[in-house]
Amino acid sequence: MNCNGVTRRVSSYIDGExxxxxxxxxxxxxxxxxxxxxLVQQTRLTVHLYYDSDLTDYPVEVRARLHETLRRKIGKxxx
Amino acid sequence: xxxxxxxxxxxxxxLLANLARTLTLSTPNPHRLPSKIAREDEHLLVAAAxxxxxxxxxxxxxxxxRKIFRLxxxxxxxxxxxxxxxxxxxxxxxSHLDKFQEDSRFYTWLVRIAANEALMxxxxxxxxxxxxxxPIEGEDDFxxxxxxxxxxxxxxxxxxxxxxxxxxxxIDELPPDFRVVFVLRDVExxxxxxxxxxxxxxxxxxKSRLLRARLKLRQKLDRHFRxxxxx
Numbered sequence: 001m002n003c004n005g006v007t008r009r010v011s012s013y014i015d016g017e018x019x020x021x022x023x024x025x026x027x028x029x030x031x032x033x034x035x036x037x038x039l040v041q042q043t044r045l046t047v048h049l050y051y052d053s054d055l056t057d058y059p060v061e062v063r064a065r066l067h068e069t070l071r072r073k074i075g076k077x078x079x
Numbered sequence: 080x081x082x083x084x085x086x087x088x089x090x091x092x093x094l095l096a097n098l099a100r101t102l103t104l105s106t107p108n109p110h111r112l113p114s115k116i117a118r119e120d121e122h123l124l125v126a127a128a129x130x131x132x133x134x135x136x137x138x139x140x141x142x143x144x145r146k147i148f149r150l151x152x153x154x155x156x157x158x159x160x161x162x163x164x165x166x167x168x169x170x171x172x173x174s175h176l177d178k179f180q181e182d183s184r185f186y187t188w189l190v191r192i193a194a195n196e197a198l199m200x201x202x203x204x205x206x207x208x209x210x211x212x213x214p215i216e217g218e219d220d221f222x223x224x225x226x227x228x229x230x231x232x233x234x235x236x237x238x239x240x241x242x243x244x245x246x247x248x249x250i251d252e253l254p255p256d257f258r259v260v261f262v263l264r265d266v267e268x269x270x271x272x273x274x275x276x277x278x279x280x281x282x283x284x285x286k287s288r289l290l291r292a293r294l295k296l297r298q299k300l301d302r303h304f305r306x307x308x309x310x
Contacts, residue, residue: 011290035226039297042229042304046297047265049234055247056152058145062162066144069166074133074173 001025006036014044125185129176136176140169143186146267147193153262154197156251157204164200168193190267191277194259198278201255229304249299257292264289 006026012018013026030037127135147168151161171192172179179188234242250258263274264285271289275282 007294008290011293012286038226038228042226042297042301043293045229045233046293046300049242049246049300050250050261050265050296052268053243053246053266054145054149055243055250056149058148062148062158062165063144065162066140066166066169070137070140070169070173073170074136077174 001029003029003033003036006030006033007039010040010043014040014047121185122181125176125179125181128173129179136173139185139189143189144169146186147189150190150193150262150267151197153250153266154194154255154259155201155204157200160200160204161197164193164196168196171196187269187273190263190269191273194263194277198259201259205255227301227305229301233300233304245300245303249296249303252299253292253295257288257295260285260288261292261296265293 001022006013006029009018009022009026013023018026030040121139124135124139128139144165148161148165151164151168152158155161155164168189172189179185230236237245250261253261259278260274260280263269263277264271269277271282271285275285278285280288
């Protein structure tokens, strides 16, 4: 396994989707390659930082309009 | 009638007891999907909503509206479109509740509807930027050029609001094809299969786009996080 091979598999590697023999090859490479070790760590951290992240505000007026719309449309559909 | 208060909801007492127990027992874990207990609770609410209890549907809306708006904003990056997509998603969910198969989670089903609504609006605004199942190839931006240590945890080096601004600005720069897959898989926690189904692409395409999205984001975050990036 070379650096290119690790880069191509980094996503599947951190998701635990690879076969054991491939994982073994990657980990053998990681022991000797600082750049790929950092790449794996940083990709993992990137995923961690975004997981369930709340980057968007939910304005009260957006919420109010949603409930008003649902109240109106559901009320109409049930008549 | 779509009621605004819990007091006039008309849910059976047993259901409320189950809800109370669920709220006590379920502990949010940022690395896992909601627990089985939450799923059971959701199932009860869905069953009540299906049988005509509008206030049970309202409870589902209250529970997921913030997340659904986050999703539609993350996909469209346009507040008006995000709001319309969210409203239409909840309305579609309500009118198609009878078609919801309870072997999957209601939330996952709702996410698929909302993602679809958001994608339709995104494709309308950017018809040439969001492809269906075309393979995305090219090696030019694939292999990282320079790898540099980020030093001590960036989470500790940046204030929460500053980190939020960085994450938002970086994800905004992703091409829509990549962003949509990344948002569904890595922000919302959908499986590869569920993401493929929601976007209408193959699982292989999801994996390929996810890899590229993660590598691109890492590369863009590198500008902020590398040790000499913050003075």
